[in-house]
Amino acid sequence: MSDEEDDIILSELSDEDLVAQMFDDLYDGLKEEIEEAVNILIERGWEPYRVLTEALVGGMTIVGHDFRDGILFVPEVLLAANAMKGGMAILKPLLIATGAPRVGKMVIGTVKGDIHDIGKNLVSMMMEGAGFEVVDLGINNAVENYLEAIETEEPDILGMSALLTTTMPYMKVVIDTMVEKGIRDDYIVLVGGAPLNEEFGKAIGADAYCRDAAVAVETAKTFVARKHNQGAGAA
Amino acid sequence: MTNALSKLLETRDWLLADGATGTNLFNMGLMSGDAPEMWNIDETSKITALYKGAVDAGSDVFLTNSFGANASRLRLHGAESRVHELNKAAAEIARDVADAAGRPVVVAGSVGPTGEIMSPMGTLTHERAVEMFHEQAEGLKAGGADVLWVETISAAEEFKAAAEAFALADMPWCGTMSFDTAGRTMMGHTSADMVKLVGKITHQPLAFGANCGVGASDLLRTVLGMAAAGSTLPLIAKGNAGIPKYHDGHIHYDGTPELMADYAVLARACGATIIGGCCGTTPEHLRAMRDALETRPVGDTPTLEQITEALGGFSSESDGTDGAGPAAAPRRGRRRKA
Numbered sequence: 001m002s003d004e005e006d007d008i009i010l011s012e013l014s015d016e017d018l019v020a021q022m023f024d025d026l027y028d029g030l031k032e033e034i035e036e037a038v039n040i041l042i043e044r045g046w047e048p049y050r051v052l053t054e055a056l057v058g059g060m061t062i063v064g065h066d067f068r069d070g071i072l073f074v075p076e077v078l079l080a081a082n083a084m085k086g087g088m089a090i091l092k093p094l095l096i097a098t099g100a101p102r103v104g105k106m107v108i109g110t111v112k113g114d115i116h117d118i119g120k121n122l123v124s125m126m127m128e129g130a131g132f133e134v135v136d137l138g139i140n141n142a143v144e145n146y147l148e149a150i151e152t153e154e155p156d157i158l159g160m161s162a163l164l165t166t167t168m169p170y171m172k173v174v175i176d177t178m179v180e181k182g183i184r185d186d187y188i189v190l191v192g193g194a195p196l197n198e199e200f201g202k203a204i205g206a207d208a209y210c211r212d213a214a215v216a217v218e219t220a221k222t223f224v225a226r227k228h229n230q231g232a233g234a235a
Numbered sequence: 236m237t238n239a240l241s242k243l244l245e246t247r248d249w250l251l252a253d254g255a256t257g258t259n260l261f262n263m264g265l266m267s268g269d270a271p272e273m274w275n276i277d278e279t280s281k282i283t284a285l286y287k288g289a290v291d292a293g294s295d296v297f298l299t300n301s302f303g304a305n306a307s308r309l310r311l312h313g314a315e316s317r318v319h320e321l322n323k324a325a326a327e328i329a330r331d332v333a334d335a336a337g338r339p340v341v342v343a344g345s346v347g348p349t350g351e352i353m354s355p356m357g358t359l360t361h362e363r364a365v366e367m368f369h370e371q372a373e374g375l376k377a378g379g380a381d382v383l384w385v386e387t388i389s390a391a392e393e394f395k396a397a398a399e400a401f402a403l404a405d406m407p408w409c410g411t412m413s414f415d416t417a418g419r420t421m422m423g424h425t426s427a428d429m430v431k432l433v434g435k436i437t438h439q440p441l442a443f444g445a446n447c448g449v450g451a452s453d454l455l456r457t458v459l460g461m462a463a464a465g466s467t468l469p470l471i472a473k474g475n476a477g478i479p480k481y482h483d484g485h486i487h488y489d490g491t492p493e494l495m496a497d498y499a500v501l502a503r504a505c506g507a508t509i510i511g512g513c514c515g516t517t518p519e520h521l522r523a524m525r526d527a528l529e530t531r532p533v534g535d536t537p538t539l540e541q542i543t544e545a546l547g548g549f550s551s552e553s554d555g556t557d558g559a560g561p562a563a564a565p566r567r568g569r570r571r572k573a
Binding site: 066069070071072073074075076078079111112113114115116117118139140142164165166167168169170172173194195196197199200203204 | 255257258260261265267268269270271303307308310311312350351352356357389415416417418419421422423478479480481482485486514515551553555560561562563
């Protein structure tokens with residue numbers, strides 16, 4: 001209703017109301033409002049890491065759930081992610097300066113022969129929205145690209161995407177090469193793309209298939225937590 | 236209208252389209268990651284075999300091996316300058332196979348999505364999209380395609396751009412979208428949305444409908460949705476033969492020929508006129524579909540329950556056309572700028 005367009009002054013809201021408002025603004029993809037709100041919280045003395053987790057990650061989680069449930073679709077999620085990126089751009093240098101904890105790191109790319117990167121980009125953005133560091137290799141990646149990137153970047157997770165019947169098997173080529181080199185188990189391998197399914201992911205030797213970007217984030221968190229626990233146990 | 240597809244549609248109650256391209260080319264040795272369109276020049280006998288597979292199995296219409304032959308996608312293989320050549324070759328081989336069939340067979344020039352997101356959300360402008368589709372359309376036309384066929388589209392803008400390009404090429408056309416996300420396209424369009432979208436297009440298609448998506452059940456729910464939305468044009472159903480599984484180094488779709496035969500008959504009962512398969516559909520599937528369409532009676536419009544009983548469950552409870560979809564998170568209710 002246009003009558004309800006009573007303009008809200010973000011700086012006049014309490015912390016609690018402001019964060020709730022940010023959830024709505026992320027949902028609506030309002031980039032400028034998110035940037036303004038992030039700055040307000042920082043000015044009020046919030047730790048950058050708290051702004052990230054409570055406001056941005058919190059808001060993107062709602063977006064992710066509604067995407068997973070078929071309420072929001074790609075255009076809305078792209079807008080939300082764009083707004084989130086606006087906030088992240090402000091937070092990133094502050095997070096580094098304050099030595100904030102890192103959730104995990106992911107190298108991601110669409111496989112050789114495949115141009116499709118819409119889903120992959122969504123995963124990138126949602127992972128960043130969840131506090132992960134993401135190195136995006138783009139489209140059309142041969143096995144060498146992946147190997148080089150995981151060696152230089154030392155990520156926790158390798159993500160691969162394919163959208164065509166003709167390119168899905170290439171993910172197995174990459175995983176097989178990792179096995180040959182004896183490095184497969186050093187990484188969590190997640191795969192995604194419209195034609196894939198859980199069983200396919202298992203059959204080619206991935207750790208998990210992620211149906212969409214929201215599921216990718218949840219799966220990544222679970223696996224990274226498990227990996228850290230194992231690491232702690234072994235130490 | 237004097238094109239081959241319109242003529243066939245005048246004389247027949249249903250037409251059998253073709254099946255998969257990628258799946259069948261894999262079975263002939265295509266390597267994952269390579270562009271199938273290169274074979275239009277480098278492995279012409281295999282492309283002839285691909286087309287003949289569909290025609291010999293009884294297809295009345297088949298699609299050319301040109302799905303990814305637009306400048307945006309060929310760039311990956313450094314072949315963006317070969318759009319015209321690769322499309323023309325795809326259609327030429329098809330023309331020869333169709334003309335040798337001994338019965339009317341329609342060559343449909345396949346046009347797939349650009350893979351890019353259109354503005355304002357993405358970077359691909361409407362003008363550039365039309366230009367790329369037009370370039371591809373002219374190649375297919377030059378090679379002798381009877382009609383053009385844009386498929387697996389998820390964005391309304393891209394569908395419109397293709398229609399505009401086909402008008403520029405002065406070619407009749409068909410178009411299908413892929414409904415793979417909770418019964419909608421990736422961009423959120425429902426089956427009813429597509430009927431509205433098609434209604435607004437000046438250069439009207441000969442037929443439209445759905446291809447690919449999730450499984451055969453979902454696809455039929457989409458066709459039912461289109462029929463319910465009051466479409467007057469012939470509807471197209473081209474569903475996948477089940478879902479992909481990985482066996483011994485290659486991909487196998489789990490839908491049997493028997494299941495696809497049931498699917499074909501149900502598709503006709505749902506209101507589809509042009510019925511075929513998509514990923515995973517081999518000539519063996521097509522033969523079973525043809526046989527079923529010829530020998531089984533036209534059934535009553537099936538209910539959703541009858542579809543799931545025959546073909547398996549849906550991937551989501553609602554497809555967005557019944558007003559019973561999941562509800563959005565509660566909102567604070569606030570101004571929207573703009």
